[in-house]
Amino acid sequence: MSDMETREVKLGDIVKYNKGYAFKSSEYTDEGVMVVRVTDFTLDSISDVDAVYLAPDDRYDKFILKTNDILIQTVGSWANNPNSIVGKVVRVPNQCDSAYLNQNIVRIIPNNDFDNTYLFYALRANQFSTYCVLRGQGAANQASITLDTIFRFKFKVHNFAEQKRIADILSAYDNLIENNNKRIRLLEQMAENLYKEWFVRFRFPGYEDVEIKNDIPKNWSTRKLKDIVKKSGKFIKRENLTENLKYVPIDCIDSKTMVLLKNDDLENASSSLQTFKTNDILFGAMRPYFHKVSLSHFDGVTRTTCFVIAPKKKEYKYFLYLLLFQEATVNFATTISVGSTMPYVRWEDFIRMNVVVPDIETAKKFSMEIDPLMKVIQNLSEINKLLARQRDLLLPRLMSGKLEV
Numbered sequence: 001m002s003d004m005e006t007r008e009v010k011l012g013d014i015v016k017y018n019k020g021y022a023f024k025s026s027e028y029t030d031e032g033v034m035v036v037r038v039t040d041f042t043l044d045s046i047s048d049v050d051a052v053y054l055a056p057d058d059r060y061d062k063f064i065l066k067t068n069d070i071l072i073q074t075v076g077s078w079a080n081n082p083n084s085i086v087g088k089v090v091r092v093p094n095q096c097d098s099a100y101l102n103q104n105i106v107r108i109i110p111n112n113d114f115d116n117t118y119l120f121y122a123l124r125a126n127q128f129s130t131y132c133v134l135r136g137q138g139a140a141n142q143a144s145i146t147l148d149t150i151f152r153f154k155f156k157v158h159n160f161a162e163q164k165r166i167a168d169i170l171s172a173y174d175n176l177i178e179n180n181n182k183r184i185r186l187l188e189q190m191a192e193n194l195y196k197e198w199f200v201r202f203r204f205p206g207y208e209d210v211e212i213k214n215d216i217p218k219n220w221s222t223r224k225l226k227d228i229v230k231k232s233g234k235f236i237k238r239e240n241l242t243e244n245l246k247y248v249p250i251d252c253i254d255s256k257t258m259v260l261l262k263n264d265d266l267e268n269a270s271s272s273l274q275t276f277k278t279n280d281i282l283f284g285a286m287r288p289y290f291h292k293v294s295l296s297h298f299d300g301v302t303r304t305t306c307f308v309i310a311p312k313k314k315e316y317k318y319f320l321y322l323l324l325f326q327e328a329t330v331n332f333a334t335t336i337s338v339g340s341t342m343p344y345v346r347w348e349d350f351i352r353m354n355v356v357v358p359d360i361e362t363a364k365k366f367s368m369e370i371d372p373l374m375k376v377i378q379n380l381s382e383i384n385k386l387l388a389r390q391r392d393l394l395l396p397r398l399m400s401g402k403l404e405v
Contacts, residue, residue, distance in 0.1 A: 006158055006401060012151025015108040015119075019074075019147075020101040021063045028052040034099035036065060038073050039288075041088055042254075044124070046071075046096050049256045050288075060100050065107070067097040070120050072128075075104040075144045079133045080268070083251040086143040087132025087150075089123045093178070106147060113160055117167035125399040126155040156399075165405040166398045173391035180380045180387075187373050188258050194369060195322040204362055219359040226351035228316055233274035233308030236301060241266055241273070246300035248276075250284050253292040253306075256325070258374065259381040260297050272304040279317060283307040283324050285350070287334065287343040293324045297378060307347060315363045318370040323355065 023035055032053040040046050054060075065071075069092040076086035092099070101107055110119045131153055136143035158166065198204040202217055211218040241247075246263040249270070253261065261282070276282060277299050284292035286305045295317075302308065311320045323329060332353050337343035358366070397403040 005162070006156040008154055008156050010151065011108070011153040011155070014114050014157075015110050015151075017106050017108050017147070017151075018062060018101075020103045020105040020107075021060060022103040023054060023100065025052075027054060029055060032056060033060075034096060035102050036071070036092070036096055036099045036105070037102045038076060038084070038104050041071075041073060041084070041090050043083065043088075045090055045093050047255065048095050054100060063101045065092045065096060065099050065101055067092055067094050068116060068120075070108050070110075070116065070123075071101070072106050072108060072150060073104065074106055074147070074150070075138075075142065077141075078136065078143050079130075081251070085129050085133060086136050086145050087129035089120065089128055091120050106150065114157075115160065115163040115167050117171055118158075118163035121167065121170050121395060122155060122157060122399060125395045126153075128153060128155075158401075162405060169398065169405065170391055170395065173387050173394075177384045177387050180384050184257070184259060184377050184380050187377050191258065191322065191370055191373050192325070194366070195319075195325075198362070198366055199319065199323075199356065199358060204358075205365065216356055217358075220362075221357050223355055223357045224351060225353040225355050228312055228320060228355065228357055229309050229351065230312055231308065231347065232280045232310040233276055233302070233306075235304070236273050236275050238269055238271050238273060241269065241301065245275075246298055248282070248294075248296075248300050248302045250286070250289050250292060250303060250305050253282060253284065253289075253294045255289075255292055258295070258325075258377050260378050261294050261300070262385075263300065269301065270303050273301045274304055274306075274308055275299070275301050276308045277310075279310070279314075281309040281317075281321055281324060283309055285333075285345045285347075287337055293321070295321050295374070305344070307345075307350065313360065313363075315360050315367060316357075318367045318374070319358065319363045322370070329353070 028035065030053060032055045034048060034051045034053055036046055037052070040048070040051065071090050071092065073086060073088040076088060077084045079085065108119075110116055132145045132150070133143065135149050136145050138144045157163070202212075207217070216222065243266070245266070246261075247266045247269045248261045248263050249268070252264050276296050278296055280296045282292075282294045282296060282302060283306060285307045289305070309320070309324075311317050333345050333350065336349045337345050394403065398405060
């Protein structure tokens with residue numbers, strides 16, 4: 001296929017659109033219909049991890065989303081923060097089907113002679129978000145883009161039959177990634193259930209024969225977090241960084257998932273940094289990052305907005321890791337946070353949290369149960385990185401016509 005078989009279009013000429021609604025946060029509930037907000041956007045999809053909900057209401061029917069709808073973020077960050085960049089394009093995943101569309105997002109619906117999936121990939125291949133950033137308006141910490149600017153975007157497209165073929169090739173990668181993500185979510189749920197069964201309900205192996213004393217199993221103890229953890233990170237100056245160190249800012253740690261660390265380019269590293277080692281635990285110490293917990297599988301550096309934590313005894317690694325995931329930990333961190341603009345947690349306050357600590361043998365058995373699950377999760381997340389890399393290499397070649405379909 002040659003470049004001659006493409007034609008240039010203007011986005012506004014090939015789509016219909018509707019903007020999100022300014023829902024009142026005071027009406028959010030814990031169940032009902034999910035509200036998709038800009039803060040729920042991931043790099044190319046939407047997360048329902050920290051979702052908010054509304055009671056169903058007929059007045060909002062025109063804001064109901066469907067799976068695979070294309071959404072554009074109209075308010076966000078400048079280029080220095082790619083995770084929340086203005087002009088980000090995502091697709092609605094299955095778990096957000098029938099959700100409501102919030103403000104600062106526009107949904108675009110292609111005309112009948114245009115393939116929806118192809119349009120999504122075309123916007124990503126043609127650096128649509130870069131186009132938006134260069135034309136963004138606003139202050140130093142927030143950019144916005146007008147609908148008029150969005151719809152002036154021009155790019156080259158293929159005929160409909162070729163659109164379908166290109167969309168099918170690229171979708172095959174994303175379908176594999178999504179299947180792996182489903183497996184990861186199941187494994188995470190298994191680990192979470194096992195933690196609660198053993199350390200919340202006290203139904204660990206052999207529990208029937210263990211005496212309960214002061215409401216906890218005999219040989220267990222109520223301690224402070226400081227009794228089982230230590231700080232592991234060391235401060236490092238940016239000029240002392242070496243190329244072999246991976247940089248993991250808080251933004252690269254996913255919320256409420258055990259998928260292990262993704263990393264960013266060292267050139268984006270901030271000046272306030274600390275090191276971490278393999279098997280260290282990173283905990284987001286600034287609100288709204290208290291749900292961000294990651295177990296490192298390499299040496300690297302992160303910002304000082306994380307706590308870099310290690311167990312005092314290695315047998316407690318997975319007990320500690322799952323403990324930090326619990327809602328009770330998040331609630332404690334939220335309660336003790338200080339500062340009004342960007343609330344954060346001080347280490348000396350955090351380690352005062354009360355913890356029911358199992359005996360070392362139970363903690364060791366728990367690690368033996370969890371370790372295989374974590375290895376599969378890590379393996380699947382590495383496969384997903386490779387699939388995403390291959391898809392992203394194919395994307396510009398398919399769109400430019402350099403690769404035949």
